[in-house]
Amino acid sequence: MASTLLNALNAFIVVARRLSYAAAARDLGVSTSALSQAVRQLEERLGVTLLTRTSRSVALTDAGHRLLDNAGPALDQALESLKTVRAKRGEVTGRVRLSVPSASVSMVLADLLPRFIARYPKVGVEVHVDDRFVNTVAGEFDAGMRLIESIDRDMVHVRLSGPTRLVVVGAPSYFERKGVPQKPQDLLQHDCICIRRSPSGEPWAWELERGKKTYRVPVRGPVTTNDAELMRTMAVAGVGLFYSLENRVESDLTSGRLRVVLEPYTPEVPGLYLYFPKRSQVSPALKAFVEIAREQVKAGRAGGAT
Secondary structure: OOOOHHHHHHHHHHHHHHOOHHHHHHHHOOOHHHHHHHHHHHHHHHOOOOEEEOOOOEEEOHHHHHHHHHHHHHHHHHHHHHHHHHOOOOOOOEEEEEEEOOHHHHHHHHHHHHHHHHHOOOEEEEEEEOOOOOOOOOOOOOEEEEEHHHOOOOEEEEEOOOOEEEEEEEOHHHHHHHOOOOOHHHHHHOOEEEEOOOOOOOOOOEEEEEOOEEEEEOOOOOEEEOOHHHHHHHHHOOOOEEEEEHHHHHHHHHHOOOEEEOHHHOOEEOOEEEEEEOOOOOOHHHHHHHHHHHHHHHHHHOOOOO
16 A cells, blocks of 8 residues: 555545454455554654554544544545546536435435436445434534434525324224323323434433423333334334324325324424535535435425425
8 A cells, every 4th residue: 555644544534434454454455454554654654543453443542533533524525526527527426425314215215316326327325224313424424314303503404305293103903902092191001112212312202292282201111112113013013102203104094004193282393304514515426416305395206495
């Protein structure tokens, strides 16, 4: 591996992201020893230790964290610019990394991704599905998808879906066994499929409303998970009640596998939005993705855009 400072910096960033010399070496197509030497030379030139390595693990030092946070995005942008220069005039290349909740897969991406890939076949799309809130900047994602209330005000956002409701649903077999809740407080006596966003966090309280009054119910039940598809599956099986975006369970409601309860208390949310940081340089690949998202909205597959 050439021992230039830029190559050494790139070597460090790949190792820091993978936390594995072997995996980083495969990514870069070099030997592990050459990669290790490049990182060591960078440390010697900077006069600091960037990575600590044992026989089983690789970890970042404080200096390593700072260098990754500051240099990683800049190097990504430089490499992206090189790809753009190599592309034919007007051709869009590169990669778009997205962090999305599982609800967006059926609600948005099922239509959006095929249209985008058909028009921009040389752009790779990497989608990380995670129902926890993800810091897209720290995670080095180009953009994310979330409900509008979860998006920081300093982000650019584009509407992807129209308004929907947060509904409490259950299977007919569950209601035959446990009865039907009539008011939010009744949920405390029911089996609910609980949502835990992080392993150490508390299960998420279900939020219902009627008029100006809001009800925050700390539900409990036999299953707790962070996977919305597992929640839906358990609800259809009659295990418990499920709190979900209505769009996500639309086919289950139409077929009768699930039905909505507590109708007067269902809150409405504006829908899903694509969001990304305000910055002077947005990659051509991300610009193209935003363009297709706006077109999908105008075509009537979602709602208006901002």
